[in-house]
Amino acid sequence: MIKNINVDKVIPLILLTSFYGITAQVKISNSSGTINTESVLHLESTPNDKGLLLTRITLQATNLAAPLASHSAGMIVYNTATAGTSPNNVTPGLYYNNGTAWVKLSTKKPQVGDIKNGFQSADHNGWYLLNGRTVSTLAVNPRARASALGFSVVLPDATDRYLKNTSGSDNIGTASGSDTFTLAQANLPNVTFTGTTNTTGSHTHTYTDNPANSVTNGVAAGTNNPVSDAASVNDTTFSSGAHTHSLSFTLGSSQAVSLKPDNIITNVFIYLGN
Numbered sequence: 001m002i003k004n005i006n007v008d009k010v011i012p013l014i015l016l017t018s019f020y021g022i023t024a025q026v027k028i029s030n031s032s033g034t035i036n037t038e039s040v041l042h043l044e045s046t047p048n049d050k051g052l053l054l055t056r057i058t059l060q061a062t063n064l065a066a067p068l069a070s071h072s073a074g075m076i077v078y079n080t081a082t083a084g085t086s087p088n089n090v091t092p093g094l095y096y097n098n099g100t101a102w103v104k105l106s107t108k109k110p111q112v113g114d115i116k117n118g119f120q121s122a123d124h125n126g127w128y129l130l131n132g133r134t135v136s137t138l139a140v141n142p143r144a145r146a147s148a149l150g151f152s153v154v155l156p157d158a159t160d161r162y163l164k165n166t167s168g169s170d171n172i173g174t175a176s177g178s179d180t181f182t183l184a185q186a187n188l189p190n191v192t193f194t195g196t197t198n199t200t201g202s203h204t205h206t207y208t209d210n211p212a213n214s215v216t217n218g219v220a221a222g223t224n225n226p227v228s229d230a231a232s233v234n235d236t237t238f239s240s241g242a243h244t245h246s247l248s249f250t251l252g253s254s255q256a257v258s259l260k261p262d263n264i265i266t267n268v269f270i271y272l273g274n
Helices: 007-017 140-148
Strands: 002-006 025-029 041-044 076-079 093-097 102-104 115-118 127-129 267-271
Touching: none
Parallel strands: 002 025, 025 041
Antiparallel strands: 076 093, 093 102, 115 267, 127 267
């Protein structure tokens, strides 16, 4: 059985249902219409300008059922109080009960200073492109928030850079590092090169002398004859044949090594709000 209840008949219906149980879909509306058969209770207003006002209570803490007698899974209320201590504190808003505690219904909002990657090309919804711009070009509120984060002059420039967690000794927002490196001698393995050259450069020296006890140009030989070389002679050749060996190696051109892994290009934004 489907029951369609007009608003002006709600009170009589309440009185009626005090004596009889109802096992059907119920629609509460200020006009007639089709009831959604998948619902237990169907609320509707015409011309759709009314809302559902939930029970408003004052919760004490998320881990306390009060003012209810006990936790009841599925219970939904609107809390009007600000009470309790962290992490069980409550603030005004919608809460549901999971059977052991109250859980606030809320959407996750970005916090000032949050960073994200995105394919957007410009500022949007409180997110500002990290392109090294001057902070004074921002609107008043975002400018104040940027200054509170430590960026009072310019925003960081994330162009062609990766994000790195701080080591504790560096400054937040500082651009550092390099996308290439060049090997130095200290980076090379500790090795010793040895080698042996071939045996080369063998040579002789010659000279011409008059034979001993010979007749030169018809002059008789003799020890006292100036044209005779019968006397003992000590001769020394000139120093010759001194040489060196040189070695050559084919080296590189000191081209820097790239550190960039495969990647997809995005923009980087910081949340400063509106």
